Amino acid sequence: MKIYLIRHGESILNGENKIQGQSDPALSPTGIRQVELLAKSLSKDKYNFIYCSELLRAKQTAELISSHLGLPISFHKDLAEIYLGEWEGKTPDEVNLEYNGDYKKWRKNPTKTLIPGAENIPEFRKRINNVFKKILKNHKEGDNVIIVAHAGTITAVIAYILKGNFNKLITRMSLTNTGITYIQGYDKKLYITGINDSSHLNAFPIDAKEDIYLEK
Numbered sequence: 001m002k003i004y005l006i007r008h009g010e011s012i013l014n015g016e017n018k019i020q021g022q023s024d025p026a027l028s029p030t031g032i033r034q035v036e037l038l039a040k041s042l043s044k045d046k047y048n049f050i051y052c053s054e055l056l057r058a059k060q061t062a063e064l065i066s067s068h069l070g071l072p073i074s075f076h077k078d079l080a081e082i083y084l085g086e087w088e089g090k091t092p093d094e095v096n097l098e099y100n101g102d103y104k105k106w107r108k109n110p111t112k113t114l115i116p117g118a119e120n121i122p123e124f125r126k127r128i129n130n131v132f133k134k135i136l137k138n139h140k141e142g143d144n145v146i147i148v149a150h151a152g153t154i155t156a157v158i159a160y161i162l163k164g165n166f167n168k169l170i171t172r173m174s175l176t177n178t179g180i181t182y183i184q185g186y187d188k189k190l191y192i193t194g195i196n197d198s199s200h201l202n203a204f205p206i207d208a209k210e211d212i213y214l215e216k
Contacts, residue, residue, distance in 0.1 A: 001139055001185035004047070004146045005154045006065075009035040010177040011057040018091050020057075021084030021118075027060045031177060034201060035061050038178040039068035041200035045144065047071055051135055052148040053079040061178070062148040071146070078131035081150035082124040085117030111167050125166060128156035141185065151175040157183075161190045176201070 009031030013020045027035070042065060050073045052062035062073050087095050087103075095103040099116075106113040111121050139145055154175055159166040161183065175181075175196050182194035 001141050002144045003183040005181040006148050007151055007175050007179050008057040008061040019087050021081055021088040023088045024056045026056055034178045035064045037200045039065045047144040047146055050146045055080050058148050076131055078127050079149045082152045083119035085115045087115050107171055125156050128153055129160050132157050154181055
């Protein structure tokens with residue numbers, strides 16, 4: 001089995017450098033173009049199914065992919081990004097100003113930084129692990145599956161497979177809009193064969209400013 005974990009295209013809030021979480025903006029014009037380039041790249045291979053978060057930016061990404069590849073889509077609310085409570089819709093600078101530098105604290109140790117009203121990180125990871133395991137059970141060796149989701153969701157899956165330090169991954173790994181992470185299942189084991197492949201965007205200008213992690 002091959003799994004293609006894909007982050008959604010740039011959303012309107014991404015373009016404004018604002019924290020999203022489970023806020024529900026649409027794709028920006030840039031995001032739509034990114035997905036078009038992604039879909040063209042994906043058309044070189046064959047796939048069986050698309051799974052997708054119910055949030056609009058992911059849904060639009062999956063639907064554009066589906067229109068190019070002719071694949072069915074199954075939407076799952078548990079693939080959604082972590083809920084970030086009162087921080088959603090704010091820039092990092094606004095959070096630091098309003099919450100006594102907490103965004104900077106979060107960047108150092110997210111598990112120990114409390115966000116008012118937000119989803120607990122261990123609960124978020126459990127939610128993602130459970131839905132990922134359900135998707136695995138739905139498919140057999142030889143299937144090629146696309147999962148369209150979010151930076152946090154993809155990071156949680158990587159941490160699950162590697163049994164890695166989620167705090168370090170979530171603060172030290174940047175995932176590009178429409179970047180692809182490749183997972184291969186073989187002999188009942190999962191292997192990560194590539195992380196954040198964005199080669200389909202090479203001909204498209206990308207803003208090189210510092211990316212913010214919290215559902216960038």
